[in-house]
Amino acid sequence: MKTIYFDNNATTKVADEVWEQMQPYFRTLYGNPSSMHTFGGQVGLKVREAREHVARLLACDPSEIVFTSCGTESDSTAIHGTLAAVPHKRKVITSRVEHPAVLAVCRELESHGYTVVELGVDKLGRLDLDELDDQLDDDTALVTIMYANNETGVIFPIERIAEMVTSRGITFHTDAVQIVGKMPLNLAKSRINLLSLSGHKLHAPKGVGVLYVRKGTRIAPFMLGGHQEGGRRAGTENVPGIVGLGKACELALAQMDDENTRVRGLRDRLEREILESCPDSRVNGDVESRLPNTTNISFEYIEGEAILLLLDRYGICASSGSACTSGSLEPSHVLRAMGVPFTAAHGSIRFSLSRYNTQEEVDFTIEKMPEIISRLRELSPFVQAAAR
Amino acid sequence: MWEYTEKVMDHFLNPRNVGEIEAPDGVGEVGSLACGDALKLMFKLDKEGRIADAKFKTFGCASAIASSSVLTELIKGKTLDEAMQVTNKDIAEYLGGLPEQKMHCSVMGQEALEAAIANYRGSIAAPHELEDRIVCTCFGVTDKEIERVIRENDLTTVEQVTNYCKAGGGCGGCHGEIEKIIEAVQGERVKSQTLPPPRKGKKLTTIQKIQLIQQTINEQVRPALRAHGGNIELIDVEGDKVIVAFRGMCAQCKVSEFTMKDVVQARLREFVSEDLYVEEDKDSVDPGHEHKG
Numbered sequence: 001m002k003t004i005y006f007d008n009n010a011t012t013k014v015a016d017e018v019w020e021q022m023q024p025y026f027r028t029l030y031g032n033p034s035s036m037h038t039f040g041g042q043v044g045l046k047v048r049e050a051r052e053h054v055a056r057l058l059a060c061d062p063s064e065i066v067f068t069s070c071g072t073e074s075d076s077t078a079i080h081g082t083l084a085a086v087p088h089k090r091k092v093i094t095s096r097v098e099h100p101a102v103l104a105v106c107r108e109l110e111s112h113g114y115t116v117v118e119l120g121v122d123k124l125g126r127l128d129l130d131e132l133d134d135q136l137d138d139d140t141a142l143v144t145i146m147y148a149n150n151e152t153g154v155i156f157p158i159e160r161i162a163e164m165v166t167s168r169g170i171t172f173h174t175d176a177v178q179i180v181g182k183m184p185l186n187l188a189k190s191r192i193n194l195l196s197l198s199g200h201k202l203h204a205p206k207g208v209g210v211l212y213v214r215k216g217t218r219i220a221p222f223m224l225g226g227h228q229e230g231g232r233r234a235g236t237e238n239v240p241g242i243v244g245l246g247k248a249c250e251l252a253l254a255q256m257d258d259e260n261t262r263v264r265g266l267r268d269r270l271e272r273e274i275l276e277s278c279p280d281s282r283v284n285g286d287v288e289s290r291l292p293n294t295t296n297i298s299f300e301y302i303e304g305e306a307i308l309l310l311l312d313r314y315g316i317c318a319s320s321g322s323a324c325t326s327g328s329l330e331p332s333h334v335l336r337a338m339g340v341p342f343t344a345a346h347g348s349i350r351f352s353l354s355r356y357n358t359q360e361e362v363d364f365t366i367e368k369m370p371e372i373i374s375r376l377r378e379l380s381p382f383v384q385a386a387a388r
Numbered sequence: 389m390w391e392y393t394e395k396v397m398d399h400f401l402n403p404r405n406v407g408e409i410e411a412p413d414g415v416g417e418v419g420s421l422a423c424g425d426a427l428k429l430m431f432k433l434d435k436e437g438r439i440a441d442a443k444f445k446t447f448g449c450a451s452a453i454a455s456s457s458v459l460t461e462l463i464k465g466k467t468l469d470e471a472m473q474v475t476n477k478d479i480a481e482y483l484g485g486l487p488e489q490k491m492h493c494s495v496m497g498q499e500a501l502e503a504a505i506a507n508y509r510g511s512i513a514a515p516h517e518l519e520d521r522i523v524c525t526c527f528g529v530t531d532k533e534i535e536r537v538i539r540e541n542d543l544t545t546v547e548q549v550t551n552y553c554k555a556g557g558g559c560g561g562c563h564g565e566i567e568k569i570i571e572a573v574q575g576e577r578v579k580s581q582t583l584p585p586p587r588k589g590k591k592l593t594t595i596q597k598i599q600l601i602q603q604t605i606n607e608q609v610r611p612a613l614r615a616h617g618g619n620i621e622l623i624d625v626e627g628d629k630v631i632v633a634f635r636g637m638c639a640q641c642k643v644s645e646f647t648m649k650d651v652v653q654a655r656l657r658e659f660v661s662e663d664l665y666v667e668e669d670k671d672s673v674d675p676g677h678e679h680k681g
Contacts, residue, residue, distance in 0.1 A: 107614055111606040118619070303424065305390075305449035309400065322449075323424040329527070329550070329557035331424070342422040379406055379453060381428035381445035382421060 001315040004361045008201075009150050009178060009294060009352035010319060014244065015203040021247040022205070025240040033237055034228065043239055050246025054210055057180070057249040058195070060187040066211045066229045067242050071177040071198030072101040074211040075144075077222040077233070078173040078194040079105050082142045083114075084220035086171070089141035091115045095127060095156075096337040098146050102175050103333075106144070115139070124286040125154040125338050133164060140170050147176040147195075148183075151321055151334040151350060152285030153294025155179065162191040171217060177201050177209075181252035182259050182291055193217040199241060203354070204248035208241030258355055264292035266362045267353050271295040273366040278373045284340055284348060293353040296321070298335075298344035301383050302376040307349055310372040316365055321348040343382070392450060393484035399454035404461055407443045416504030419496055423527055423554065425452040429500040431463065431508075439463050439471060444500075451483075451490040458482045459497040468505050474498065475540055476552075491552045495537055523565050526558025531569060538573045546570070560612040561651040564658065597660065598625050604659040605632070609652050620652065623669045630656060633669040 005013065031040030033047050048062070055062040068074045079102070083092070094106045096118045106116045117135050119127055127145070136143070143165045148155045158174050165172040173194035179185070181202030187195065194217060199208035213219055213232065225234030252259075275281055280300040299307065304320030311318055321332030323346060330336070331345035340348070351365075377383045392400070412430035419426030425448030434440040442460040446453050458479050463471040476494035480486050486494060520530035537543060537552040546566045550556040556566050592600065605622055613620055619635040634648060653666040 107610075110610060110619075116619075301421075301447060303448050303452075306400070306453065309397075309450050313401075329424065329554055342424075346421070346424050379403060379445055380447045381417070381426055382447055 004314070004316045004357075004365065006351040006353055006357065006361075006365070007317045007319050008354040009153075009350065011200045011206065012203045012354055013356060014200075014205050015248060015251055017251060018204055018244045018247045022240040022244040025243050030239075033239060034226070047237055047239060047242050050242045050249075053246035053249045053253075057253045058185055058187045058212060059189075060212060061215065063230070064187075064212055064214060066213055066232050067237060067245075068209040068211055068233055069207055069238065070209040071099075071175065071196050071201070072209075073222075074196035074198070074209045075099075075101040075173075075175055076105055077211050078196060078219070079109075079142065079144060081219035081222050082171045082173065082194070083109070085218040086141045089139055091117065091137065091139040091141060093117045093119065093132065093135050093140060093143045093145075095119045095121065095145050097121055097125065097149055097151075097334045098144070099150055099175055099177075102144055102146065119145075121337050123339050125149060125152050125284070125334070126286055126289075127156055127161075129157070129160065129164065132161065136165065136168050136170060140168075142171050142173060144173040144175070146178075147174045148179040148291050149285070149334060150178050151332055152296045152338075153178070153291035153352075154285040155183070155289045155291060157289075158192065159190055162193075166191040166193065171219075178291060178294075181249070181256075182293060184256055187212065187214070194219070199245040199248065202248050202252050204245040205241055208238050208245045210245070255355055260292050263353050263355055263357070266357055266359065267293055267295055267351070270351060270353075270362045270365060271297065274369050277366070277370040281373070282344065284335060284338065284344075294350065295352075296348055296350045298340065299347040299349065299373050300343050301380045302347045302373065304347055304349060306376050307347065307372060310375065311349075311365075311368070314364070314368050316368070319350045319352075321350070322346045390450075390487050390490070392454075392487070395482070395484040396451060396454045396486065399457040399483065400450040403446075403453055403457040405441075405443050405457065405464075406445065408445065409441055409443050414504040414508030416500040416502065416507055418499045418503055419447070421447065424448065425493065425496060427452070427456050427496050427500045429456070429459070429497075429504045431504055433468075433508075436467075438465055438467050448493065448496075449490070451486050451493040452496065454483055455479050455486070455493040455497045456500075459501060463501065468508070471501060472505060474501060476537075477541060488548070488551045491541070492554050495553050499533075523569070524555035524558065524562045527554040529553050529555035534566060534569050535573055538570055544570060544574060559651075561648075561655075564654075592661070594625075600660045601625060601630055601656060601664075604656055605652070608655045608659060612651070613648065618648070620648075628661070628663045628665060630664055630666045631669045632666060 029043055031043045033040060033044035051062045051065050054065050090113060092106055092109060092114055094102060110116050119131055121127055145156055145161060147158050162172045171193045174192055175196045177196060177198040180197040193214045195212040197210045200206040221232050223234050228234055228237060274297060278299060282298050284296040284298055304322030308318060308320050321335050323329050323331045335345040335348055409430045409432050413433045414431050416429045428445045431439045431442040442463050444456040444460055446456040462474050462478060476498040479494040479497050520532045522528060523531050523534055533553055534549060534555050541552055543549055543552060546556050546563050549566050556563050602622055605620060610620055621633045621635060623631040623633050632652060649666050649668055656664045
């Protein structure tokens with residue numbers, strides 16, 4: 001059975017071109033980029049080249065790129081590193097819908113005497129910028145707000161937020177793992193201080209990430225040791241991963257238009273057709289400001305895990321915000337923050353596409369979806385009750 | 389991804405006895421949309437008082453659907469007294485086992501069966517007897533229900549209790565009470581596994597008391613509220629009066645008279661001093677705070 005992969009916000013396939021570029025750096029060109037000899041030095045050159053590709057995608061200077069091991073490390077470094085650099089300030093502002101890589105770190109800070117403010121969102125998943133403005137004060141060390149939400153794809157007005165925050169002399173960090181490679185970013189014209197990205201979300205391998213650190217941003221190093229990454233992140237470089245990420249960024253830049261036209265078209269078609277053919281379904285999140293590849297649809301009266309398992313029977317991979325799939329007993333914190341009723345939160349399904357998806361895959365899914373939904377609705381004790 | 393047995397997948401993909409019975413003799417409904425799973429069970433008796441037909445409708449994951457399907461198969465042909473002997477263990481065993489975190493699905497089957505039989509026998513269809521006390525307010529689980537899953541499945545930890553009946557799976561405020569119930573049911577057997585006694589000082593200075601209150605809130609209270617998207621702030625301590633403010637979303641409690649204040653107070657009394665009482669700071673109510681009933 002063919003796999004239809006619609007779970008690209010979880011992770012992506014390593015692009016063929018990326019894999020090809022990486023291979024020599026495992027067994028042939030295995031030198032240490034820090035070595036004095038030519039054998040290692042040539043690897044150092046390749047790392048430099050990768051750094052330039054990443055910088056080009058973000059429109060920033062290569063010296064502002066710090067390679068890390070993953071998005072989570074980038075987030076942790078940004079938060080802890082900023083707070084260590086401004087020890088007299090004790091307040092952090094974030095949002096309720098952040099990825100756990102940010103949320104869990106912020107909540108831990110509370111136990112260390114920090115005041116942490118979590119901004120709420122409205123029912124479309126949008127922030128209230130006035131609320132943010134009210135919260136900014138002299139005690140605020142850091143504001144960390146994601147660029148685009150992993151579950152709903154909703155994009156926050158990050159450039160405006162960065163302007164608001166940094167004009168008060170406060171450091172601004174954004175977890176941008178879901179948007180990098182999908183939408184064009186221009187950090188040269190931005191006020192963002194710190195930005196996290198993750199390789200495996202844009203067709204590079206797992207195990208490599210980046211923390212962008214704008215020149216002049218005060219941040220204390222997180223991992224100490226050697227002089228790698230300008231002393232900001234010690235540890236011998238993950239050379240194959242970095243080389244792969246460089247290539248992936250080069251590809252993303254070249255295919256940005258495809259992502260925003262063809263992939264967006266496929267997503268729109270998938271969403272439109274499912275909403276039309278499946279009654280009592282609705283989209284979660286602001287469709288006016290959303291990633292081109294993501295749709296989060298709730299099916300009332302049925303449960304997400306059951307939907308996923310039936311999709312899986314056809315080789316279709318998606319994910320759900322239901323309690324059962326999270327391993328906890330409560331549905332997604334993002335949907336709950338949006339006030340999505342329990343009836344809909346338990347039955348939410350996220351489809352996240354990539355440039356490797358095709359029209360046939362979308363059509364096949366559109367064809368199978370109504371039978372899956374009606375099959376589970378026949379089992380549900382709430383369907384008849386609702387109809388009465 | 390869950391590891392489901394072939395039996396579970398079979399009963400999920402080809403559920404037996406789905407639907408409703410016209411003029412049923414007994415109907416049992418348990419669970420709710422908010423809880424994430426719910427089961428409606430119906431049966432009809434033949435002249436000898438045996439279950440001639442049983443049908444179900446289930447909202448829930450694969451294991452909930454499979455458990456319901458198996459339940460109907462297990463009770464068909466049985467008298468009500470025989471059916472009463474069916475336990476959640478029977479359901480799980482028939483399925484070749486369920487993942488630990490999904491055991492509550494089999495318990496839901498057993499509860500629906502009991503509710504349906506009670507319905508037939510004419511007892512009031514109240515889900516909880518009056519003398520029962522709700523322990524887990526997030527999922528509305530009573531002390532009797534917790535005692536029973538502990539006894540019937542030989543459970544010894546809070547985590548297991550959560551897996552079997554959901555109690556303690558929300559805010560976590562009832563973990564201490566669940567531990568006490570486990571201890572009461574299992575006796576000495578689990579005493580050694582329970583947590584060391586709380587660090588309660590004899591006579592605290594004011595500064596020590598405030599620090600201990602803050603520490604208790606940080607360690608014992610906040611994580612629980614956080615699980616529900618809420619938060620708490622210590623505003624002031626005046627003698628034995630502890631003034632706190634609640635922030636963010638509040639838990640979607642099933643029991644209206646239940647307040648988070650009581651949980652905080654119980655924790656502070658347990659870990660700091662029996663004399664403490666908690667008041668909510670009225671001046672600093674979070675404007676974004678909406679109570680959803």
